[in-house]
Structure formats: structure tokens, C-alpha cells
Amino acid sequence: MTNPDTTSANIIDKTFDPAEIEARLYRHWESTGAFRPARPDAKPFTIVIPPPNVTGSLHIGHALDNTLQDVLIRYHRLKGEDALWVVGTDHAGIATQMVVERQLAESTQAVTRQEMGRAAFLRTVWDWKEVSGGTITRQLRRLGASCDWSNERFTMDAGFSAAVTKVFVRLYNEKLLYRDKRLVNWDPKFKTAISDLEVETREVQGHFWHFRYPLADGVKLADGRDHIVVATTRPETMLGDMAVAVNAADARYASVIGKFVELPITDRRIPIIADDHADPELGSGAVKITPGHDFNDFEVGKRAGIAAADMLNIFDAEARVAACDGVPARLVGIDRFEARKTIVAEMEALGLLDRVEDKIVQMPYGDRSGVVIEPWLTDQWYVDAATLAAPAIAAVREGKTKFVPANWDKTYFNWMENIQPWCVSRQLWWGHQIPAWYADDGRVFVAETEAEAQAQAGNIVLRRDEDVLDTWFSSALWPFGTLGWPEQTPQLARHYPGDVLVTGFDIIFFWVARMMMQGIHFMDDVPPFATVYCHGLVRDAKGIKMSKSRGNVVDPLILIDKYGADALRFTLTAMESQGRDIKLDEKRIEGYRNFATKLWNAARFAQSNGIVGSTSAMPPAATAPVNRWIIGEVVETARALDAAMTAFRFDDYASTIYQFAWSRFCDWYLELTKPLLAEGADAGIAAETRAVTGWALDQILVLLHPVMPFLTEELWHKLGSRDHDLIVAAWPVTDARLVDADTAAEIDWLIRLVSEIRGGRAELNVSPAAKLPLHVRDADAATQARIRRQTPALERLARIAAISFEAAPAGGAAQIVVDAATYTLPLEGVIDLAAERARLEKAASAAEKEAAALSGRLASPGFTEKAKPEAVEKAREDLAARSSEATRLRAALARLG
Incomplete structure (x- = not known):
């Protein structure tokens, strides 16, 4: 096949223009099916992409993550393996619903989803997805990602939705999924539970209010005081206090354990209980317990025998004070922060405000809503994560799945061994609607279809659960749901389990662990991947974490426009050192663009001297020492690159091919062979040198291709008429017998x-x-x-x-x-x-x-x-x-x- 879309003879232009080359070559690769697995007799190699949000656009973290995956895929493709890079996007429930609702609010109709109704709103979201939901996949193409786009998946496409439903029903029938009343992270703006990953903790200037709670029944402390002092950063939650906890070993309170305090404002009596949660060394040693609005207090309340159904819930879904036992009518309906001001003022008026202390508070915010998250007691669906976690922990301990770098397994074990029930329901409309139906008498029927649920219920009216599933629930099925499960497809049999998962360390628990749990449970105890490679964060040139507020965010598309995708890819690969954070300096990108230009000019030099690409993967016969030397150098370099890729040392891979191409080949070999090609030189040696140079340059293009695919593919075709593209070429021969040790020693000297x-x-x-x-x-x-x-x-x-x-x-x-x-x-x-x-x-x-x-x-x-x-x-x-x-x-x- 000739160079795609070229019209003239394959003369290498004087100027290297990445933009023109990249757009043309990517169209060519995709149109010819170069990214599809098409080697049924070869060993399969599989990577599943961490599905980006359908609302997303390419940021520098995506650029790193997907560059590393593409390096692996292109390398294994060149090694002759049947490489599949599974691609797709996540429906991103809360993010997508937020985007569409905002667009509706800004439209001429200014309609809300509630006014539209669920069916009409969901049609609108699907319309948005078809028009605007492919931004990030188009941008991944600009990066050079060689994914199998012909089988692109979406977490809400029909086949994947069927898998999600089946998993829910099976877990329910196995008693591993259930409905329960527990505390969740509640977003009062979106009126839904959210995951820990969607909570952003910020340091804010706040206060510690110290309140006096009067002891009931004339009881006094040993020092004569008639009250206990408790402290809180959230005075409004006192309306839901159900106990005061002290440590059983704290002599100050030994005489009042089992007694009561009069909870101010509410006129409720609440008990004084003993619990180790109260630290005698902190503050007064006494802690107010609000089990319905604090995660630690929830556990204290359970230990004290308070059932979740009996815990007081003093807020509504919008975080306004709700009618509740002892809550004065004057406070009902007001916002939680207004309630805070009112309660502080009333406590002060009652003489019960002991003191106020300035304090830096760790405040939870919704990462998308920007409002303070409220721990809220509500009925949700939960997965018994502890049961599912056990075999997933064993898989890593037994080496069936390994983390690279290895230290991340400690993080994995810490999270998994202390795992809590997994809340999987969300109060949204966009997402997989929970396959549960309710009868008026409270009975629940879980089934894959409404007809099946109705058959279970008999001739009674049912209403479907309006909630949807957490997006992590569906993305946990990604490694096998994308391959056709629950159908036993040939693709599933061939490409599950995957070989490598490349991801950021920050979602080990939220995604990696969930895939491990679900994959092992539903795929006959087989983990979904053999290796989890955790890369670091990309920081700015000074090592500072990138954020919009700091103004140091780097747009990878701007860098691609300026330097080309190859230069950015090489920079990210060269700086990725087994999970260490990357300091992204634009000068490095410029330097690797110069490297691309150097190789381009070396190919021009070769072409001007009558050198063309080789027709064989085996090196030509060579007698001149310098030619025998470069053949050995190619072999040694290929072997070193194999070792680097086996060890997931992306930085070693990049530095090795860089040094070989720039120094050994361009600077030394081409310089050393100039006399052999000069006018009057021995004709036989000159012909040999042209053949060896063309072969060596071909091998460099193959070795460099995983990191710089566009430049190498272009030069591959420019240097000769080929019957195949470089992307599907063969990895260089690594036969040690091709290395002439004596000659190598002399040239090195x-x-x-x-x-x-x-x-x-x-x-x-x-x-x-x-x-x-x-x-x-x-x-x-x-x-x-x-x-x-x-x-x-x-x-x-x-x-x-x-x-x-x-x-x-x-x-x-x-x-x-x-x-x-x-x-x-x-x-x-x-x-x-x-x-x-x-x-x-x-x-x-x-x-x-x-x-x-x-x-x-x-x-x-x-x-x-x-x-x-x-x-x-x-x-x-x-x-x-x-x-x-x-x-x-x-x-x-x-x-x-």
C-alpha cells in the first residue's frame, strides 16, 4: 500500500508539519480498520479504557492515561498479538443531568425537568448525547488513541443496560443487595445521594460553639456543675441530638452515665452514654451524638441500641429544618444555615453558650453542585461490599492481579478490609432505573422486567422505584459487560480477562476495587485484569497541582496544536516513572518536538543519499564494522525496550529509544558512514551501507511507533512503497547472534x-x-x-x-x-x-x-x-x-x- 492520501512521489518535505500528517493518518488508520483485533490465531492482548464521562473533554490527566494505554496497545500489536483496546464512555448520571438541566433553564422555554416529566426529559438527554456527547472521543482521536471504535460502547446502550439489570437482580436474589436506612452523603442542591468521590473537602474558616447542656433531675457532676459542655461546628444539628457520650474511663462523668440531660430548645431528655468515641483528652471529653446527621455518631447510636428507623432526621431533602420530635414550629422550614444563626442566638439568650472558638473546619462540598454536603438518613439500596470484597482481596494477595507500583496494593487492602456497605441508588432520572417495583403494602418485587415483577406480585398495582443506579455500579461491569456479557460471546471468551488496566491511583477504591468485586463474582472467580498500573498526577512545571483557581491548568489540545501529538505523547511517556507525579514543563515538549524534527531530517538525509526502506525484517548482510555495529545496536535496543515494557517502565522505554535514535543512529552512525557513501567510495560497501541504513531506520520507526505513531507512520511510507502500514508491522528481530561484541566494543570505544x-x-x-x-x-x-x-x-x-x-x-x-x-x-x-x-x-x-x-x-x-x-x-x-x-x-x- 502506498502512503495514504499522498499524490506526489514520496519525497520527504523540508518542513515537518504534524497537524496535516496527524489528521490524514488517523483517518486512514480508522478507515482501514487498523485498530480492530484481526488476528484470530494470535495471542490476545486486551485493555479496557477507563470510560470518560460523556460530558467530558480531554484534560492533561486523560492525555497521560490514554497515552500510556496506547503505547501498550501499539507495542503489543507490533509484537504480533491480537490487540483490543475496548473504548466507550460513561453516562455520568449527575454530571449529564446537571448539564442538560442547565441548558433547559437557559433555553427560551426555561423549563424544568419536573415540568417536562421523566419520559420527555430522558428523550432530551438522549438527544443531547447524540449531538454533544462525543467531544472527548473526538479529542482522543487527536491524541492518536488506537481504540477499537467500531465497537464503541456506552454504559447505557441496550446491551450494557441488560447486563446492569441482570447483575442487580442476581445480587438481590443472592441476598447481596438490599434496601436499608443509613446515612449517605446528601447533596441538597441535586437532592440525591452522592459517592465519596463526588465529595470535595475544603478548608474553611469556621467556629467551634461550646454549649452547656443542663443535667436533668437535679443531678450534678462531681465538681458541682449542673451541666455538661459539648462542642460542635454545626449547631443546627443539636435539634437531632439523641445522646451525650462520655468515656467510661473518664472519672469526671462516671457518676452521670445512665443519667439524662435536658436538650435545650427541644425540651427533650436525652441519655448520657458511655462510648470510646468520646476522648477524655479532647475538649470537655463529652460529645453530642446526632446519629441521623453524622457518620461517627451513626455508629455510636447503633452501639447504643438506637435503631436506624428511630434516629431523628431533622432536615428535608433541601436541607431545611423538618418537623421532628421536639423541633419548635418556629424553626420548621428554614434553611440549615439560618437555623444555625437562630439556635446560636437562642442558646446565648438562654445563657447556655459557653464560648465560641475560631476553627479551621474540613467542610464537605459537592464537587459539581458546590454546596455543603449533608450527612442524611434515608432509605437507599446497598450492596454487601464486605462479602464481595473477600475474594477480591484474595486475588491480589495470591498474585492473580498485581499492582504496579506494588505499594498501591497496601492502599487497596486498607480500603477493602475496612469496606462499608455500598450505596448504589441515586435520586436522579438519568441513569439505569432500579428494577424494583413496590406494592401499596410495602412489598418489594425485584425482576429484570416489569412483566416478571407483575407475575411475582399477582393481580395488584405496582409502582416502579424512581431512583437510578450509581454510575460506579454500571462501570464496575465494564471489563465484561463491554464484551457482550451476559451473552457468552466469542469476544468475551477471547478477551476476558484483560491484561492491563491503566488508571489513576485516586480511583483504586471507587472503580478498580468494584471491577474486581463484580468481575470475580460474575466471571467464575476470574479477576478482570492481570495488572493494574497506577500512574501519578500531572502537575505544573513547579510541581504544583493543577487547578482552575490557580490558573495553571494545561489544555493538552493547545499543546497538540502547538507541538504535535507525538511530542506531547513522548513527553508524558518519558516522564511517567511508575506512579511518581509528573512536572509538565513546556520546554520538555518543545525538546521532543525537536527530536521528531531531527529524525525527520535524518530520514531526508537518508533519502537524498538513495536510501530506502527495507523489504525484510532481517538485517542485510554486513561486512563493514560500523554496519555490523548498528545492526547489533538495533537488536540490543529492541531487547532493552522489551524489558522496559515488561516492567512497565515507560520512562525507560522513552529514554532508550530517544538515546538510540538521536545519539547512536543520527549523531554517530550517519556521521561514521558518510565516508562510505561519498563519491569514490567502494561501490560494494556503499550499497551495503545504504541497505543497512534503510533497514536500521525502518527498525527505529517500528521501535518508536508506540510513542510517536504519526511521525513514524509518515516516514515509513515516505521511505518506500509498502504493502502494509507501520501500525501492523513486525517488531524487530532480537536474536542475540546478530550482535558482534568485538565490533560493538570498538565502536563504543x-x-x-x-x-x-x-x-x-x-x-x-x-x-x-x-x-x-x-x-x-x-x-x-x-x-x-x-x-x-x-x-x-x-x-x-x-x-x-x-x-x-x-x-x-x-x-x-x-x-x-x-x-x-x-x-x-x-x-x-x-x-x-x-x-x-x-x-x-x-x-x-x-x-x-x-x-x-x-x-x-x-x-x-x-x-x-x-x-x-x-x-x-x-x-x-x-x-x-x-x-x-x-x-x-x-x-x-x-x-x-
Whole structure:
């Protein structure tokens, strides 16, 4: 097949234009089905994408996550495996409903969903999804994601919805899913329960109000006080207090345990109970217990024998004070924060406000609504997560699924071993409606269809549960629901379980753990993936977490427009070091764009010298040492890349191919072979060199393709007429027998020697044009033989006039040691030796002084403990740079002798 959409002969343009290339090549790949698994006899390799929200757009975290997945998929595809990257989007219940409701409010009709009715509203959401719900998938294409778009899934498509319903019904029938009254995170704006992941904790300036609760029945404390002091950051919740807890070991309250206090304002008597939740060392040692509005208090209440059905719920769904036992009518209906002001004022008027303390409060907010979340007692559907968690914990302990980096398994175990019942119902309209129907007498009928529920109930009227399921419930089925389950499809049999899950560590519990639980339970005890790779966060260049409020958010699409997708992908891959956070510096992206340009220009150079792509994966026959060397270098590089990918060392993969392509091939091999291609050179060696260069360049394109797919695919076609695209080419041969160890050692020695000579000349300000004699001493016979063989290369590459094994003349000279031999470059009359020594001494002293100051600052606890983390990190980086500079300058001085 020829280069897609090209019209002229495949001449490599002078200018590398990523934008034009990327759009054209992606259309070509997708239209030819290059992303689909099509190797039925090959080993399958499967990744499921963490489904982005249908409301979403590409952010830098997505860019990292999906780049790493694409690197894996393209690598395994090149290795000949039947690679499938399952793609799709999540319906994102609360986020999508919020977007559509906002659009309705802003429309000319300004209609609410309640006014529309459920059916009409859901039709509107589906219409929105068809028009606007594909933004992020279009943006993933711009990144180069080679997903199987022909089988794109959606968590509310018909097949997936059937899977969700079946799972709900089966869990219910197995008594692993039930309805219960418990505390949930309640969002008063959206009037729904939300998950912990949707709660954003913020530090706000608040207060600690200390109230006096009068002891009932004339009881007094041992010190004579007739009241107990309790403290709260939420005075309004006192309306729901059902006890005061003290520690049984606290002597101050031993005599009043089992007695009562008169709860002010409500005129209710509540008991004084003993519970370890009360810490004698904190505050007064007494704690007000509001089981209906605090998660800790809920557990205390249960331990005290208060049933959930009896716990007081003092707020309605909008967080207004509700009619409740003892709540004065004057407070009913007012907002919780208005109630706070009123209660504080009344307590003060009653003389029961002991004191007010300023306090920084950790306040929970809805991440989308922006309102304070209220712990609220309500009836919801729950999954028995503890039972499902047990085999999921065992799977990781037994090594069936492993975390990379390995330390994340500790986080997984901590969460899973302390897991609470999982609330799976949401008070929304957009989502999977719960398949439960209710009779007027309170009986519940759970079934996959209304007809089945009606058959269970008999001839009575049923009403369906109006709630929908938490989006994490459906996305937990992603690894097998996307492959056709509950039908036993060929795709399910072939591609479950998946091989790798790539995700952020922040959703190990919310998504990874849930997939483990559901996958093992519904897929015959088989975990959904063998490896969970957890990457870090992308931070700005100073190491600060990105946020809109800080104004340091980076838009990956802007970076792609500016530098190309390949450059961004390479940057993210090179900086991903097994879960460590990434400091994204635009200069790095620019540097990797320059790397792409260098390879582009190297291909242009090759083409201008009559070099074309190879027709074989095996290397051509080679006799010239430099050609045998580059063949071995390709093999060693491919083997190193295999090792890096096996170990999930994305940074090693990127740095290895970068060093090989830039340094070994572009800088050294092409330079070393110029004489072999020059006019008048041996025709046979020239033909061999063209063949080896074309083959080596092909292998570089294959090795680099997983990280830089667009550049490599374009050059693949530019360098020759191909019968297949690079995306489905074969990984290089890694036969160790192709490595000529002796030749490799000699060329490596030559490169080191030339590099040292060039570095020494540059440090001592020797003109690049100056040709200097080179004197060699202490060289053994083998080294002398190498020098004689490589004399032409040394003279040309190191600007050497002549080479002598005689002692160097007296006078100033630069001395370089490589292995056991010393190489001397006489400098008398070439540079001003005294001035050069003075310059180097001054620069070295300045660098040492600066390094000492930085070292002293870093040794001071006053700096390392009080300064911002980014300032400390900057000081460490500066210290390393100054220390390195001082060492280099001292070495240059030493060379002068």
C-alpha cells in the first residue's frame, strides 16, 4: 500500500508539519480498520479504557492515561498479538443531568425537568448525547488513541443496560443487595445521594460553639456543675441530638452515665452514654451524638441500641429544618444555615453558650453542585461490599492481579478490609432505573422486567422505584459487560480477562476495587485484569497541582496544536516513572518536538543519499564494522525496550529509544558512514551501507511507533512503497547472534574517545576549526591497533591533525584518559593557557560557593520544613546543577596539567 492520501512521489518535505500528517493518518488508520483485533490465531492482548464521562473533554490527566494505554496497545500489536483496546464512555448520571438541566433553564422555554416529566426529559438527554456527547472521543482521536471504535460502547446502550439489570437482580436474589436506612452523603442542591468521590473537602474558616447542656433531675457532676459542655461546628444539628457520650474511663462523668440531660430548645431528655468515641483528652471529653446527621455518631447510636428507623432526621431533602420530635414550629422550614444563626442566638439568650472558638473546619462540598454536603438518613439500596470484597482481596494477595507500583496494593487492602456497605441508588432520572417495583403494602418485587415483577406480585398495582443506579455500579461491569456479557460471546471468551488496566491511583477504591468485586463474582472467580498500573498526577512545571483557581491548568489540545501529538505523547511517556507525579514543563515538549524534527531530517538525509526502506525484517548482510555495529545496536535496543515494557517502565522505554535514535543512529552512525557513501567510495560497501541504513531506520520507526505513531507512520511510507502500514508491522528481530561484541566494543570505544576529545576542546575554548596533534601513551597493543584502524574517523570527527605514540612535547596540554590510555592534545600557542586556567578557576570557585550556600540552606530545618515544597525542590535541583558544574570545571582544570 502506498502512503495514504499522498499524490506526489514520496519525497520527504523540508518542513515537518504534524497537524496535516496527524489528521490524514488517523483517518486512514480508522478507515482501514487498523485498530480492530484481526488476528484470530494470535495471542490476545486486551485493555479496557477507563470510560470518560460523556460530558467530558480531554484534560492533561486523560492525555497521560490514554497515552500510556496506547503505547501498550501499539507495542503489543507490533509484537504480533491480537490487540483490543475496548473504548466507550460513561453516562455520568449527575454530571449529564446537571448539564442538560442547565441548558433547559437557559433555553427560551426555561423549563424544568419536573415540568417536562421523566419520559420527555430522558428523550432530551438522549438527544443531547447524540449531538454533544462525543467531544472527548473526538479529542482522543487527536491524541492518536488506537481504540477499537467500531465497537464503541456506552454504559447505557441496550446491551450494557441488560447486563446492569441482570447483575442487580442476581445480587438481590443472592441476598447481596438490599434496601436499608443509613446515612449517605446528601447533596441538597441535586437532592440525591452522592459517592465519596463526588465529595470535595475544603478548608474553611469556621467556629467551634461550646454549649452547656443542663443535667436533668437535679443531678450534678462531681465538681458541682449542673451541666455538661459539648462542642460542635454545626449547631443546627443539636435539634437531632439523641445522646451525650462520655468515656467510661473518664472519672469526671462516671457518676452521670445512665443519667439524662435536658436538650435545650427541644425540651427533650436525652441519655448520657458511655462510648470510646468520646476522648477524655479532647475538649470537655463529652460529645453530642446526632446519629441521623453524622457518620461517627451513626455508629455510636447503633452501639447504643438506637435503631436506624428511630434516629431523628431533622432536615428535608433541601436541607431545611423538618418537623421532628421536639423541633419548635418556629424553626420548621428554614434553611440549615439560618437555623444555625437562630439556635446560636437562642442558646446565648438562654445563657447556655459557653464560648465560641475560631476553627479551621474540613467542610464537605459537592464537587459539581458546590454546596455543603449533608450527612442524611434515608432509605437507599446497598450492596454487601464486605462479602464481595473477600475474594477480591484474595486475588491480589495470591498474585492473580498485581499492582504496579506494588505499594498501591497496601492502599487497596486498607480500603477493602475496612469496606462499608455500598450505596448504589441515586435520586436522579438519568441513569439505569432500579428494577424494583413496590406494592401499596410495602412489598418489594425485584425482576429484570416489569412483566416478571407483575407475575411475582399477582393481580395488584405496582409502582416502579424512581431512583437510578450509581454510575460506579454500571462501570464496575465494564471489563465484561463491554464484551457482550451476559451473552457468552466469542469476544468475551477471547478477551476476558484483560491484561492491563491503566488508571489513576485516586480511583483504586471507587472503580478498580468494584471491577474486581463484580468481575470475580460474575466471571467464575476470574479477576478482570492481570495488572493494574497506577500512574501519578500531572502537575505544573513547579510541581504544583493543577487547578482552575490557580490558573495553571494545561489544555493538552493547545499543546497538540502547538507541538504535535507525538511530542506531547513522548513527553508524558518519558516522564511517567511508575506512579511518581509528573512536572509538565513546556520546554520538555518543545525538546521532543525537536527530536521528531531531527529524525525527520535524518530520514531526508537518508533519502537524498538513495536510501530506502527495507523489504525484510532481517538485517542485510554486513561486512563493514560500523554496519555490523548498528545492526547489533538495533537488536540490543529492541531487547532493552522489551524489558522496559515488561516492567512497565515507560520512562525507560522513552529514554532508550530517544538515546538510540538521536545519539547512536543520527549523531554517530550517519556521521561514521558518510565516508562510505561519498563519491569514490567502494561501490560494494556503499550499497551495503545504504541497505543497512534503510533497514536500521525502518527498525527505529517500528521501535518508536508506540510513542510517536504519526511521525513514524509518515516516514515509513515516505521511505518506500509498502504493502502494509507501520501500525501492523513486525517488531524487530532480537536474536542475540546478530550482535558482534568485538565490533560493538570498538565502536563504543571510538565514540567515547571522540566525545571526550570534543568535550575537552569545548571546555578549554579551543576553536572548532583548529586541528590538533594527538599523542597517545600507555596504550596496549589492542588499543594501538584500534587507533590505527580508526585513524581516519578520529582525524575527521575529533579534528585531529596527526596521531603519535611518542611523548607529547613539554608545555601546556589537555590530557584525556579513556580506559587505560592517556591522550594528550598540546595547546601551546593554540589558547592562552594562563588566561584559561584563571577563567576555569574563577568559574569553578563560583559554582562551589553557590553549591555550598544551597547545601547549607537545605541542611536547615527552618528552610526544609517551612518553605513551600516547590521551593525546596528547586533548591535541590539548583544544588545538583551547581555541584555538577563545579566537578566539570575542576576536571577541565585537571586536564590542563
